[in-house]
Amino acid sequence: MPDASPEATPDAVPAVPDTGSRSRRAALIINPIKVTTVDVQGAVQRISAEEGWEDPLVIETTEDDPGHGQAQEALDAGVDLVIAAGGDGTVRCVAEELAGTGTMMALVPLGTGNLLARNLDIAVDDPDAAVEAAFRGTERTIDVxxxxxxxxxxxxxxxxxxxxxxxxxxxxxxxxxxxxxxxxxxxxxxxxxxxxxxxxxxxxxxxxxxxxxxxxxxxxxxxxxxxxxxxxxxxxxxxxxxxxxxxxxxxxxxxxxxxxxxxxxxxxxxxxxxxxxxxxxxxxxxxxxxxxxxxxxxxxxxxxxxxxxxxxDSLRLRMPLGYKDPAVVSEPLP
Structure with a gap:
C-alpha cells in the first residue's frame, strides 16, 4: 500500500494480493434495471474460472438499497474483489462501504453518466472489456x-x-x-x-x-x-x-x-x-x-x-492497464 500522506505519489502495485493457498473470490453487485446486450454475470463467472477463482457472489441492488447493504454483504463474505455494475449511483454507494476497508473495487459502467469510468479510461460502451480490466487491470489507491x-x-x-x-x-x-x-x-x-x-x-x-x-x-x-x-x-x-x-x-x-x-x-x-x-x-x-x-x-x-x-488513498481500485491521463492520476504508467 502507498504512503497515506497527501504528498506521496502512489505507484502501481501488484494486481492481485498474495493470499497464499486460499482460493480467491469476487462479488458482483449489479443493478438489474440497467439494460445491456452483454451478459455481465456470465463474463464475471467466465474470467473467475479462467483465473482459478471461486464462483462469484452475485448480489442485485434494489430500489430501497442501491448498493450499501450489498457491499456490506460482500465484505462480510470476505471476498477479494467487489465489482460494481451499474450507474454512478451504484458505484458511489458501493465505494462508500469499501473506502478504508482495503478490499479491492472495480466497476462495470452501465449507466448514463458513468463519471468515474470516464475519468479512469474504463470502457463505458464495452462491458466485456470492463470485466476484463476488473480482474486483470492495474491497481491504484485513490482519494475519496x-x-x-x-x-x-x-x-x-x-x-x-x-x-x-x-x-x-x-x-x-x-x-x-x-x-x-x-x-x-x-x-x-x-x-x-x-x-x-x-x-x-x-x-x-x-x-x-x-x-x-x-x-x-x-x-x-x-x-x-x-x-x-x-x-x-x-x-x-x-x-x-x-x-x-x-x-x-x-x-x-x-x-x-x-x-x-x-x-x-x-x-x-x-x-x-x-x-x-x-x-x-x-x-x-x-x-x-x-x-x-x-x-x-x-x-x-x-x-x-x-x-x-x-x-x-482510501480506496483500492482496479483500472485498465496502459498509459493514464496525467490529469487523472499523479504518475502515469508507461
Missing part, C-alpha cells in the same frame, strides 16, 4: 471525499464531484425518459432549462481559513475533472493527490454564462470572477437559502450547508 450535508451525523462520499446549486438542479431535473432515448444529452436539456435563476448568498471557508462571501449559482467540489462529452471542468485535478478542487460559478448579466463557458474551455485561465477555483483538503459552504445538492450525479434534495474533507 467525505461530505456532510446540513451538519448530519453521518457523512456521504463522492469519487468524482459534488455540488450545491445549478449543477445539482440539473441532476434532479433530468428526465429519465429522455436519458433512455438520447443518453447523456438529456443533461444538456436539463442544463438549458435551468439556466435562468438568481445567485444565492454563499459563505465559503477553505482549509479552515478565513471565510469569504460570494453571490453564486453553484459551488462544486471535484476529485477528478471530466464529465460527459469529454469536458474537463476541473482542469488538472488528480484523483490521488490528497486534494480537492473547489469551483464557484457566478455568471453575471445576460451574457454571464458565455463567460463561464469561455473560461471552462480555456481551462480556468484568467481572472474572470464568473468562475473561480480553489484547491484544498477541506472546505465548508454555507448558503442563506436551501438549494439542490448532488453527489456524483445523485440528487440528495435541498440543503444550506456542505462540509468537504478529502480522505487520501
Amino acid at each position: 471525499v467525505h461530505v456532510t450535508v446540513d451538519r448530519a451525523q453521518d457523512a456521504h462520499v463522492f469519487l468524482v464531484m459534488a455540488g450545491i446549486g445549478y449543477d445539482a438542479a440539473i441532476m434532479s431535473d433530468t428526465r429519465d425518459d429522455l436519458k433512455d432515448k438520447v443518453g447523456w444529452l438529456a443533461y444538456v436539456d436539463a442544463g438549458i432549462r435551468n439556466l435562468p435563476g438568481r445567485p444565492a448568498r454563499t459563505t465559503i471557508s477553505v482549509d479552515g481559513g478565513r471565510s469569504f462571501e460570494r453571490r453564486l449559482r453553484s459551488v462544486m467540489g471535484g476529485n477528478c475533472g471530466k464529465i460527459m462529452g469529454g469536458l474537463e471542468i476541473f482542469p488538472g485535478a488528480k484523483i490521488d493527490d490528497g486534494l480537492m478542487d473547489l469551483m464557484t460559478l457566478a455568471p453575471r448579466g445576460k451574457l454571464g454564462w458565455l463567460a463561464v463557458a469561455g473560461k471552462l474551455f480555456t481551462r480556468g485561465k484568467g481572472k474572470d470572477p464568473s468562475l473561480e477555483y480553489f484547491q484544498c483538503r477541506t472546505a465548508e459552504v454555507t448558503l442563506h437559502e436551501p438549494l439542490e445538492v448532488q453527489l456524483d450525479g445523485d440528487p440528495l434534495g435541498k440543503a444550506t450547508h456542505m462540509a468537504f474533507e478529502v480522505k487520501p
Whole structure:
C-alpha cells in the first residue's frame, strides 16, 4: 500500500494480493434495471474460472438499497474483489462501504453518466472489456471525499464531484425518459432549462481559513475533472493527490454564462470572477437559502450547508492497464 500522506505519489502495485493457498473470490453487485446486450454475470463467472477463482457472489441492488447493504454483504463474505455494475449511483454507494476497508473495487459502467469510468479510461460502451480490466487491470489507491450535508451525523462520499446549486438542479431535473432515448444529452436539456435563476448568498471557508462571501449559482467540489462529452471542468485535478478542487460559478448579466463557458474551455485561465477555483483538503459552504445538492450525479434534495474533507488513498481500485491521463492520476504508467 502507498504512503497515506497527501504528498506521496502512489505507484502501481501488484494486481492481485498474495493470499497464499486460499482460493480467491469476487462479488458482483449489479443493478438489474440497467439494460445491456452483454451478459455481465456470465463474463464475471467466465474470467473467475479462467483465473482459478471461486464462483462469484452475485448480489442485485434494489430500489430501497442501491448498493450499501450489498457491499456490506460482500465484505462480510470476505471476498477479494467487489465489482460494481451499474450507474454512478451504484458505484458511489458501493465505494462508500469499501473506502478504508482495503478490499479491492472495480466497476462495470452501465449507466448514463458513468463519471468515474470516464475519468479512469474504463470502457463505458464495452462491458466485456470492463470485466476484463476488473480482474486483470492495474491497481491504484485513490482519494475519496467525505461530505456532510446540513451538519448530519453521518457523512456521504463522492469519487468524482459534488455540488450545491445549478449543477445539482440539473441532476434532479433530468428526465429519465429522455436519458433512455438520447443518453447523456438529456443533461444538456436539463442544463438549458435551468439556466435562468438568481445567485444565492454563499459563505465559503477553505482549509479552515478565513471565510469569504460570494453571490453564486453553484459551488462544486471535484476529485477528478471530466464529465460527459469529454469536458474537463476541473482542469488538472488528480484523483490521488490528497486534494480537492473547489469551483464557484457566478455568471453575471445576460451574457454571464458565455463567460463561464469561455473560461471552462480555456481551462480556468484568467481572472474572470464568473468562475473561480480553489484547491484544498477541506472546505465548508454555507448558503442563506436551501438549494439542490448532488453527489456524483445523485440528487440528495435541498440543503444550506456542505462540509468537504478529502480522505487520501482510501480506496483500492482496479483500472485498465496502459498509459493514464496525467490529469487523472499523479504518475502515469508507461
